[in-house]
Every structure is written in C-alpha cells, then in structure tokens.
Amino acid sequence: MSVTEAGASAGRGRPPILSEQAIVEAALSHLTQRHPLMDLSMAQVARDLSVSATALYRYFPTRDQLLRALSDRIFAEFVYPDLALPWVEQLRVWQDSLAMLFERCPSLTRLMGWGEEIAPAWFKIQMPPLRVMHDQGLRGTDLVEISTWFLSGTVGLLRTHMIADSELQRPSHLIAFETSLPLLTPEERALVDETLPFIALGDSDRIVREGLDALVDRVVKRVAALA
Known part of the structure; x- marks a missing residue:
C-alpha cells in the first residue's frame, strides 16, 4: 500500500x-x-x-537493500547472447550488451557489488562468458584466469570510457599536467609534450571497440593453444 x-x-x-x-x-x-x-x-x-x-x-x-533493488532493476535490461550464435560472436554480443548498460547507467560498477557482497544480478550476468569458455574446453585454473581477465578487462575498459565521456569529467587535453611534470625525467617530459597535441584527436569509440576485440581475440588464442 x-x-x-x-x-x-x-x-x-x-x-x-x-x-x-x-x-x-x-x-x-x-x-x-x-x-x-x-x-x-x-x-x-x-x-x-x-x-x-x-x-x-x-x-x-539499509542502503545496501536499495542498491540491491537498483542492481536488479538495471541488470534486468541486459540482453543475453543467442546461444545459436558462434561462440566468439556470443562473447562480442555479451560485451555489447554490457556496453549498452554502461550507456544507460555510467555508475554501473556501483551496482555490481558493495562491501563484501557481489550483486546477485551481476553474478548471473557473468555466467554466459564462463559457460562459453567452459564449452570450449577451458577448465580449472585456465578457466578461472581467462574468464577473470576477460570480465575485468571488459568492465574496466567500459568504465574508463564512460568516465572519459562524462560531461562532468574534464577532457584529457584540458587537464593541467604542470603539477605532475616535476616528477618526470627530461625524456618523459619530452614524450608528454609530443603526445599532448594528439590526445583530443583520439577516437574514444574506436579505442573501446578495438580494446574489446582484443579481449575476445585473447580468449580465442588461449582456446586454440589448449586445443
């Protein structure tokens, strides 16, 4: 009521x-x-x-109860990969679905867990990549290592991308580096001076796409190596 x-x-x-x-x-x-x-x-x-x-x-x-309700709400929008797709494509669709949630909620990582608790809804969403890798023959330590690397790499890349694109985050080319420069060697300072003019020209979407593809490709190589 x-x-x-x-x-x-x-x-x-x-x-x-x-x-x-x-x-x-x-x-x-x-x-x-x-x-x-x-x-x-x-x-x-x-x-x-x-x-x-x-x-x-x-x-x-409690605040944790609200966070769990929020987690259930936002992760209910996740679109699971079609099991009929080739396994590599399933991994890419999984990444794209997670990227859509980050677009919807840039603070998504705050709904993946809090304190010592992992959000049940987020735990469920991690299952498709784990199942795909298991189906391709990864077991034991190999399965744990490559799935952890794939999941954390995807989340980290998307999170960094969303922070960089936030309207409240200063563009990299506008950030003042002066306070950090005294810590650098002359060679490092020269490298910074050479790089700065190109920071604003970087294609953020391309960086994310190629980064996500690299994560999938690494899984493919590990599966091929074990085969």
Missing part, C-alpha cells in the same frame, strides 16, 4: 506518493544523471522525491 508523506508543504498540490518502485526509479535517475564516480546518496534521492530521508528507510531499511 502506498504511503503519503504528510510533511509535504501545503499549497503545493498533492503530497508525493511513495512506493518501492518510485524510490528505485528516482535512485536510478540519480545515478544516470551524475558523474560515474559519484556515490549514491539516500539524502539526494529523498530530495529528488521531495520527502524526508526517513521515509525511504521505511521501504529500504
């Missing part, structure tokens, strides 16, 4: 009506509209809903 907040100011229309779904959607909006490195604030979510923070805790007694 919905709960009406009696503390809303009079004369501003009907008071806001709370529900678990309304809180989750407001929190998701909070994450999608802010810098990827910014944390989720219960107080900010409450302000967005024009209610007190106490009202949120009636539905989510």
Whole structure:
C-alpha cells in the first residue's frame, strides 16, 4: 500500500506518493544523471522525491537493500547472447550488451557489488562468458584466469570510457599536467609534450571497440593453444 508523506508543504498540490518502485526509479535517475564516480546518496534521492530521508528507510531499511533493488532493476535490461550464435560472436554480443548498460547507467560498477557482497544480478550476468569458455574446453585454473581477465578487462575498459565521456569529467587535453611534470625525467617530459597535441584527436569509440576485440581475440588464442 502506498504511503503519503504528510510533511509535504501545503499549497503545493498533492503530497508525493511513495512506493518501492518510485524510490528505485528516482535512485536510478540519480545515478544516470551524475558523474560515474559519484556515490549514491539516500539524502539526494529523498530530495529528488521531495520527502524526508526517513521515509525511504521505511521501504529500504539499509542502503545496501536499495542498491540491491537498483542492481536488479538495471541488470534486468541486459540482453543475453543467442546461444545459436558462434561462440566468439556470443562473447562480442555479451560485451555489447554490457556496453549498452554502461550507456544507460555510467555508475554501473556501483551496482555490481558493495562491501563484501557481489550483486546477485551481476553474478548471473557473468555466467554466459564462463559457460562459453567452459564449452570450449577451458577448465580449472585456465578457466578461472581467462574468464577473470576477460570480465575485468571488459568492465574496466567500459568504465574508463564512460568516465572519459562524462560531461562532468574534464577532457584529457584540458587537464593541467604542470603539477605532475616535476616528477618526470627530461625524456618523459619530452614524450608528454609530443603526445599532448594528439590526445583530443583520439577516437574514444574506436579505442573501446578495438580494446574489446582484443579481449575476445585473447580468449580465442588461449582456446586454440589448449586445443
């Protein structure tokens, strides 16, 4: 049953009506509209809903419970690869599906786990690459190492890309390097001077695409080596 907040100011229309779904959607909006490195604030979510923070805790007694609900909500949009596709293509589709979620929610890594807990929804999504590699003959340490490398590499590359593209993140070519230059050797400073003019010309999308392809290619090589 919905709960009406009696503390809303009079004369501003009907008071806001709370529900678990309304809180989750407001929190998701909070994450999608802010810098990827910014944390989720219960107080900010409450302000967005024009209610007190106490009202949120009636539905989510702890912040972790809200994070889990958010994780379930956003990862429900993940599109799983078609099992009829060739196995290499399944890995690429999996990467593309995760990239779409990062586009939807740049703070996605905050919904993959918190504290010592891995989010159940994210754990489930890791299964397709693990299954693909297992089907191709990877076992034991080989399976653990290559799957960990593939998963962490994909997440890290996408996360870095989203941070770089954030409107709140200064473009690399505008960042002041002066405070770091004294730590460099003359040769290193010359290398920086040579590189700086080209930073703004780099194609971020191409960097990500080639990086993701390189991760898949490494899996292919490991499978071929074991065969």
